[in-house]
Amino acid sequence: MTTVVIVGAGLGGLRAAESLRANGFVGEITVIGDEPHMPYNRPPLSKEALKSGLDMSTLEFRRKASVADVTWQLGSAVVACDLSARTITLADGSIVGFDALVAASGIRPRDFNIPGPRNGRHFLRAAADAHALREQLVPGARIVILGSGFIGCEVAATARQLGCEVDIVTLDPVPMYRPLGTILGAGMQAHHEEHGVRFHFGRSITEFTGHDRVTGAVLDDDSSLEADVVLEAVGSVPNTQWLAGNNIDLSDGILTDSSLRVVGSPAPFVAVGDVARYENALFPGVARRIEHWNLPTDTGKRAGATLATLLTGGQPDQTPFAPMPSFWSDQYHCKVQSFGLPGIADEIVIVGGEPSGECVAEYRRDGALVGVIGINSTSALVPYRTALMAG
Amino acid sequence: MSIKIDVDMTKCQHYGQCCFEAPTVFELDADGKLNVLTHEVDEDMREAVEAAADVCPMQAITLTDI
Structure with a gap:
């Protein structure tokens, strides 16, 4: 029987599986995810779930009945792939074959490997990260947040609501500078400052202090901040390392055509969600990787249709792909x-x-x-x- | 078969994403509050209301076959 392997058990992987079924694929589908959870909604991890506690049963996405027969291989990281041999290798060394492949491997927080103790420093991407961070956000705790993007700002708002002291260190001139620009960024800065957040603009952190555990941060002007807990939230990196050595373009995510088919792959292979880089017909001329919440759904649907067509010997729909990027953020x-x-x-x-x-x-x-x-x-x-x- | 549409208004944050997928079922009023125009649709609306449920950031929309 024809087998599709989906690498990544997040929203994009789920939507790709549902789309394969919706487009008539009746073979085997195996979804491999490195986290122990079924696909779940990540945005609450910096907001209500961080504030009120994580309940995976409410965070999990409802799955369509059509994917009831999908095999979910959770808690398994994929470490390598051979597109010519049509195999992937898992962290435990086992090898899994496929006829067609979906990359839904997402992103991870960028780690600058800043010197200093690791204990007390957090990143925020997965449910386990939110759970660990939440335990530290007790009233009066001093949190230093590196980065003033959405995650940094949302955690700042949540931490203030939980009674923590919040300092944000950022190279940017205003919060959420890249998506919002100066004017709206300054508007959001005013909201944060009204709520007691302290910003340190144009600054980076050169090292963290403390022995067994972080106790503070040293900034690049040699000033320092005391810290009981640190969140590092400076951008993200696409998870493509498992695809190294396949002679495909991984320069920023996985380059695909407008049907989400991976350019240069010898095997039927599509990419979806945060890890896919493609040209959006609404903003033509440049292939972009966009990390907005709605795009795993849009790309998953299109990619599932592409793969189902390829597996029956057809030619994928070449209609320009034009999903509307959209983001939202709740702060205060x-x-x-x-x-x-x-x-x-x-x-x-x-x-x-x-x-x-x-x-x-x-x-x-x-x-x-x-x-x-x-x-x-x-x-x-x-x-x-x-x-x-x-x- | 018909499809029953339930919106959990304790979850809904009125982002209005559903309105773009199924404008005959969901609309935002002038104050930005979500109105559900009908709680039951026919099978020919399945794709639209499933798309609306998929794009809800709060996952507040539940569909049930009746």
Whole structure:
């Protein structure tokens, strides 16, 4: 029987499996995941689950009935792959064969290997990470957060709500600088500062102090901060190391064509979610890897259709792939929501409201709308999404 | 067969993603609050309401075959 192996048991892996079934694939599907959990929703890990506790039964995605016969091989890391031989190697040395492959291996937090003790330093990606961090966020605990992206800012907001002292160290001039830009970033900075978060902009951490456990951080201006717990949240790295040696483009994630088929693979092979780099027809000319929550679903559906077609000898749909990138973030009483790619804009125009309150901002590149961000303005974004979809 | 649509309003954060997938079932009102326009649809709406349930960031939408 034809076997599809899906590497990665997150949202993208789940959606790819569901799509294979929806597109008529009746062979075997095995999903291999390095975490011990069925696919679950990660965004709450920096917000309500960090605040109120992790209940995996509510975090797990509901799975469609069509994937009831899928084999889930959890707690198994994939360490190598031979696309010509059509095999993957697991961490325990066992080898698994496949007829077709899906890469849904996601990303991991970037580790700068800053000198100092490891104990007390955290990253946040998996449920186990959130569980470990949560145990440290007791009232009065001093947390130093390196990085002011979404995860750093969301954890800062949660930590303040839990009664912790929060310092954020970032090279950027405002929080969430890359996605939001200066104006909305400054607006969100005001919310954080109202809630008692201290920012150290334009700074990095050169070392952590302490013997058995971290007790502080030394910044690059030789100032220092005391810390009971540290979160390192400076970007992420795509998990592609298991594909090394296959002569495919892994320069930033896995390069695919617009049907999510991996370019240059000798075996039927698609990539989905955070690890896939592809050209979006809404923002043409550049293949991008985008880590927004909605894209594992969009890419998983398309990739499943592609693979099901390839396995029956057909030609995949070559219709341009044009999913609408979208992100959201909850911090305090602020709901930040985006459509498009605001990060590629060269001009930001506030079209309504105030950046420190409710507002809508248009993001333009060469004069054309490429994105929109609203703070507590969901309804006002709807016509912008429609305009962005129309291109 | 019909499909029953339940939205857990204790989970819903009114992101409105469902409205784009199934605009005849879900809409945001002027205040940005989600309205569920119908709680039961026919089979021909399956793809749309499944897509709406899939894209809900809070996973607040439950579909049941009835």
